[in-house]
Amino acid sequence: MPSWLIWLIPAFPLLGFLINILFVRNGRAAGLLACAAVALSFVASLAAIAMLAGTPEEARRITSTLWEWISIGQFRVPFGLLFDPLTAVMTLLVTGVGGLIHVYSLGYMREDERPVRYFANLNLFVFAMLMLVMADNMLLLFLGWEGVGLCSFLLIGHYFDRRSVPPGLVPSDAAVKAFVVNRVGDAAFLLAIMAIFSQLGSLSFYANEALGIAGYLEQAAMSGFTQVDLGIFGTIGVATAIGLLLLIGVAGKSAQFPLYTWLTDAMAGPTPVSALIHAATMVTAGVYLIARNHTVFEASPTAAGWVVAVGLITAALGALAAVPQFDIKRVLAYSTISQLGYMVTAVGLGAYVGGMFHLLTHGLFKALLFLAAGAVIHALHDVQDMRRMGGLRERMPQTFRLYAVGALALAGIFPLAGFWSKDEIIAYAWFSVQNPGAAIILMLSAAVTAFYMGRQLALIFAGRPREAGHVEHAHDPEPVMSIPLWILAAGALIGGVMNLPGLHWLSTFLEPTLQEPEVVFDTGRIIGQVILALVTTLLSVGGLYLGWTLYGRRFASRIRVGRDDPLQHYLGDIWRGAEIGWGLDWIYNRLVVRPYREISVFLWDIFDRQGIDQILVEGPARLIGRAGQVLRVGQSGYVRNYALVFLIGVVLVVGYFALLS
Amino acid sequence: MIPTGYYVALAGVLFALGVIGVLTRRNALVVFMSVELMLNSANLAIVAFANARQDTAGQILVFFTIVVAAAEVAVGLALLVQIFRTKRTTDVDEINLLKG
Amino acid sequence: MELVLFAITALVAIVGAVAMLLSSNAIHSALFLLLNFCAIAVLYLLLNAPFLFAIQLIIYAGAIIVLFLFAVMLLGAERAEDERDTIAWQRPVALVMGLILAAQVAYVVLTGTPAPAGGQDAAFGAPERIARELFTTYLLPFEVTAMLILAALVGVVVLHIREKRQVS
Numbered sequence: 027m028p029s030w031l032i033w034l035i036p037a038f039p040l041l042g043f044l045i046n047i048l049f050v051r052n053g054r055a056a057g058l059l060a061c062a063a064v065a066l067s068f069v070a071s072l073a074a075i076a077m078l079a080g081t082p083e084e085a086r087r088i089t090s091t092l093w094e095w096i097s098i099g100q101f102r103v104p105f106g107l108l109f110d111p112l113t114a115v116m117t118l119l120v121t122g123v124g125g126l127i128h129v130y131s132l133g134y135m136r137e138d139e140r141p142v143r144y145f146a147n148l149n150l151f152v153f154a155m156l157m158l159v160m161a162d163n164m165l166l167l168f169l170g171w172e173g174v175g176l177c178s179f180l181l182i183g184h185y186f187d188r189r190s191v192p193p194g195l196v197p198s199d200a201a202v203k204a205f206v207v208n209r210v211g212d213a214a215f216l217l218a219i220m221a222i223f224s225q226l227g228s229l230s231f232y233a234n235e236a237l238g239i240a241g242y243l244e245q246a247a248m249s250g251f252t253q254v255d256l257g258i259f260g261t262i263g264v265a266t267a268i269g270l271l272l273l274i275g276v277a278g279k280s281a282q283f284p285l286y287t288w289l290t291d292a293m294a295g296p297t298p299v300s301a302l303i304h305a306a307t308m309v310t311a312g313v314y315l316i317a318r319n320h321t322v323f324e325a326s327p328t329a330a331g332w333v334v335a336v337g338l339i340t341a342a343l344g345a346l347a348a349v350p351q352f353d354i355k356r357v358l359a360y361s362t363i364s365q366l367g368y369m370v371t372a373v374g375l376g377a378y379v380g381g382m383f384h385l386l387t388h389g390l391f392k393a394l395l396f397l398a399a400g401a402v403i404h405a406l407h408d409v410q411d412m413r414r415m416g417g418l419r420e421r422m423p424q425t426f427r428l429y430a431v432g433a434l435a436l437a438g439i440f441p442l443a444g445f446w447s448k449d450e451i452i453a454y455a456w457f458s459v460q461n462p463g464a465a466i467i468l469m470l471s472a473a474v475t476a477f478y479m480g481r482q483l484a485l486i487f488a489g490r491p492r493e494a495g496h497v498e499h500a501h502d503p504e505p506v507m508s509i510p511l512w513i514l515a516a517g518a519l520i521g522g523v524m525n526l527p528g529l530h531w532l533s534t535f536l537e538p539t540l541q542e543p544e545v546v547f548d549t550g551r552i553i554g555q556v557i558l559a560l561v562t563t564l565l566s567v568g569g570l571y572l573g574w575t576l577y578g579r580r581f582a583s584r585i586r587v588g589r590d591d592p593l594q595h596y597l598g599d600i601w602r603g604a605e606i607g608w609g610l611d612w613i614y615n616r617l618v619v620r621p622y623r624e625i626s627v628f629l630w631d632i633f634d635r636q637g638i639d640q641i642l643v644e645g646p647a648r649l650i651g652r653a654g655q656v657l658r659v660g661q662s663g664y665v666r667n668y669a670l671v672f673l674i675g676v677v678l679v680v681g682y683f684a685l686l687s
Numbered sequence: 688m689i690p691t692g693y694y695v696a697l698a699g700v701l702f703a704l705g706v707i708g709v710l711t712r713r714n715a716l717v718v719f720m721s722v723e724l725m726l727n728s729a730n731l732a733i734v735a736f737a738n739a740r741q742d743t744a745g746q747i748l749v750f751f752t753i754v755v756a757a758a759e760v761a762v763g764l765a766l767l768v769q770i771f772r773t774k775r776t777t778d779v780d781e782i783n784l785l786k787g
Numbered sequence: 788m789e790l791v792l793f794a795i796t797a798l799v800a801i802v803g804a805v806a807m808l809l810s811s812n813a814i815h816s817a818l819f820l821l822l823n824f825c826a827i828a829v830l831y832l833l834l835n836a837p838f839l840f841a842i843q844l845i846i847y848a849g850a851i852i853v854l855f856l857f858a859v860m861l862l863g864a865e866r867a868e869d870e871r872d873t874i875a876w877q878r879p880v881a882l883v884m885g886l887i888l889a890a891q892v893a894y895v896v897l898t899g900t901p902a903p904a905g906g907q908d909a910a911f912g913a914p915e916r917i918a919r920e921l922f923t924t925y926l927l928p929f930e931v932t933a934m935l936i937l938a939a940l941v942g943v944v945v946l947h948i949r950e951k952r953q954v955s
Contacts, residue, residue, distance in 0.1 A: 661786060662786060663784065663786025664779070664780050664786075665779055666713075666718075667877065670710050670880060670884070673710065673881070673884050673885075673888070674884060677888055677891065689789055689790060689833070690901075691901065692896040693793065694830070696892065697800065699888075699889055699892030699893060699896070701800065701801070701804055701823075702888070702889075702892070703885040704804045704805065704808060704885070706885050706888060708807070708808045710881035710884075711877070711881050711882070714813055716816075717807075717808075717816050719855070720816055720820050720855060721808070723851065724804055727847070734830075734834050734836050737834075737836075738836070739904055740903065741904075743916055743920050746839055746917060747920055749836075750921075753839075753842055753843065753846050755932065755935065757847075757850060757851060758939035760851050761940075762943055764854055764855070765946045768858060768862065769946055769947075771862055772862070777813075
């Protein structure tokens with residue numbers, strides 16, 4: 027079968043976007059078209075995987091180049107796609123989960139004022155994300171990278187005409203914040219691209235025989251010891267430089283410390299958007315990036331070390347910050363930040379398969395959680411403060427079960443999907459790279475994760491309703507919204523089979539691309555892993571139970587809107603610090619936003635209005651006016667006066683000639 | 688022989704007197720008379736120089752000047768009469784429409 | 788002898804001019820101007836210009852002064868101007884400037900190089916000489932001047948035409 031068929035995968039959503047934005051007026055039609063586009067894309071992905079199976083293991087890759095995009099001397103970039111196991115995994119996630127979210131949106135966005143715009147942007151996003159994961163060179167990947175950033179901006183700002191959205195966000199401001207913070211990462215990404223080209227000679231991942239372009243990933247593996255001279259700043263390894271720059275890009279896009287401030291504000295967008303973009307796909311682009319560029323990080327332990335550090339900090343801070351939140355989506359946002367930290371730590375340690383595994387399972391259960399949260403919000407007519415909920419277990423039993431599945435999966439309870447993926451990462455840290463510190467931090471974060479999920483479940487579903495009026499009318503969502511939820515829940519339940527220890531289907535599948543060494547399961551390792559698993563399970567179950575009982579029974583009566591959380595009494599300032607996301611927003615505000623505003627106001631008011639407008643523009647005008655006024659005095663109107671002036675002139679001229687000649 | 692300079696000096700004095708008259712008096716007709724005085728002083732100077740250089744051209748020039756001056760006085764007085772008849776005054780300071 | 792004549796005539800001319808300036812009655816001013824013109828005519832005579840002497844008396848003293856007198860009487864302008872001067876500094880500055888001008892002329896006359904003297908010509912200033920020059924070398928200006936006078940004549944008439952509609 028011809029290789030250009032892989033172009034169909036991104037082509038369907040692109041077509042969906044174009045038709046929607048140009049021709050469609052009816053919201054219902056737009057939604058159906060969008061769902062169809064993504065569904066077709068999913069089918070195409072499956073077909074591509076079938077094609078992939080037909081290729082030999084050493085060259086498990088389908089490529090298709092449309093044309094040579096840029097050709098300036100040595101700088102040659104093709105416009106081409108590739109389809110290998112890593113891409114396949116991402117494509118299935120994007121189109122599969124994306125498709126389910128599209129269907130869910132049909133119900134959720136039914137009363138929206140701008141449905142066509144929403145579905146068009148959603149399709150555009152899927153297209154950009156697919157371009158990102160299917161690009162065969164860094165520049166085309168960057169195109170997708172920027173594209174998803176743009177769509178994130180458009181979709182977060184979907185309610186741009188609303189002044190404020192719970193819990194007090196301004197959608198247009200949140201959209202701008204997302205874009206700007208991403209930009210910081212993008213700047214570093216661009217520098218990384220330049221570094222790759224200048225030091226490694228090419229931007230294509232693998233060699234492109236058709237156009238005669240070399241691939242740089244192989245070169246990177248051998249460049250670990252090449253140094254680059256930075257003048258007065260000393261020297262730095264090529265791979266280290268590229269790796270660090272890529273890390274900053276990942277920090278921006280995947281909301282790692284210290285660039286995670288945009289993700290919590292991004293919750294101002296519609297909930298399906300939060301599910302798709304900010305849980306399952308866009309934010310995972312960073313993890314994909316590192317996985318794809320694994321040779322670079324393998325060649326530079328320094329860069330990899332930094333990746334791990336950033337990932338661990340993010341995992342811990344994110345988990346802790348999720349605990350005190352009262353907004354239902356904010357808990358999930360910080361949770362996402364924390365889980366992304368897990369993924370980044372994994373790929374930093376070298377557990378590429380582990381990272382991808384967690385990426386997949388997280389995509390499933392986080393999307394489930396977000397969509398279920400959306401069902402709750404929808405049922406309560408846009409109430410997002412958990413202090414106003416409670417007792418929804420009886421009113422929305424289906425939703426409760428779905429949410430519980432998602433929460434248990436996230437907490438890593440055996441035998442749901444999250445348990446397997448988290449454990450794989452922790453085991454890798456402990457056994458494969460002998461980094462017990464990382465493992466312990468991850469385990470403790472897992473405990474905190476379980477705690478806050480238990481807390482959230484209790485606040486929403488347990489006990490009696492705290493605000494009677496709203497809760498009375500709550501009911502389970504309609505089938506168009508609940509069926510995708512059940513599918514996702516099924517995935518969360520049995521997703522672990524993707525990479526069970528011993529069977530390792532995912533590892534085997536991804537091996538041609540990631541070339542990760544096989545795990546040797548000797549007796550020692552098996553026992554060790556079982557012990558580790560028991561410990562983590564204990565921690566998770568403990569955390570979950572603690573959260574559920576504390577907030578379901580003991581504190582239940584003390585939860586009220588406007589009153590502090592009961593635990594704040596014991597933890598004081600730490601609680602407060604966690605609640606505001608560890609003050610990063612505050613720091614950026616003081617350090618960057620305020621000075622920028624001051625400079626802008628200065629330039630506008632003083633420099634432009636007063637300086638240029640008044641002094642330079644009005645100044646001469648007024649000067650001329652004044653001069654005119656002064657000179658006006660001379661126009662007395664009397665003839666004799668004019669004659670006198672003549673005479674004065676004559677006397678002067680005659681005097682000049684008389685005296686000088 | 689009287690030195691030419693004396694004549695020229697006299698012409699200068701008369702000219703200055705004429706200028707002062709133009710600038711100082713407010714009666715339009717006296718102003719006009721002062722102008723004629725200036726013309727005459729100039730004529731005197733030219734005739735003095737013509738005599739010094741024994742050049743007839745100077746005298747002919749003065750002849751023409753006198754003729755033209757006559758014509759000019761005629762027209763000028765006609766204008767003055769027109770202007771000041773409507774205003775019923777002969778004060779030059781009343782003509783101040785150019786006042787800015 | 789000539790010097791005495793010159794001195795007296797010059798004095799008369801200056802006195803006439805000053806009196807013209809200072810007199811408050813316009814008729815008196817005109818008559819003093821007449822005196823001045825006559826003095827200048829005598830000076831022309833002293834300067835070997837008898838033709839101009841005659842012309843001066845005929846045209847200036849005869850025609851122009853008469854025109855002035857007619858105009859004064861037509862406008863009733865003999866009365867004095869009121870004392871208040873609209874521009875305070877006009878008179879003083881004018882006097883000063885005038886004096887400076889006179890001083891400048893005197894300075895030039897006294898310190899400048901004199902004009903080159905022409906040869907002695909017995910027939911200089913005679914009417915025949917002037918007539919010959921006038922009708923040969925300067926014929927064109929002569930004719931043009933004639934047209935100029937015609938134009939002035941027509942102009943004066945036009946200035947005083949009244950529209951038929953106006954009540955005359």
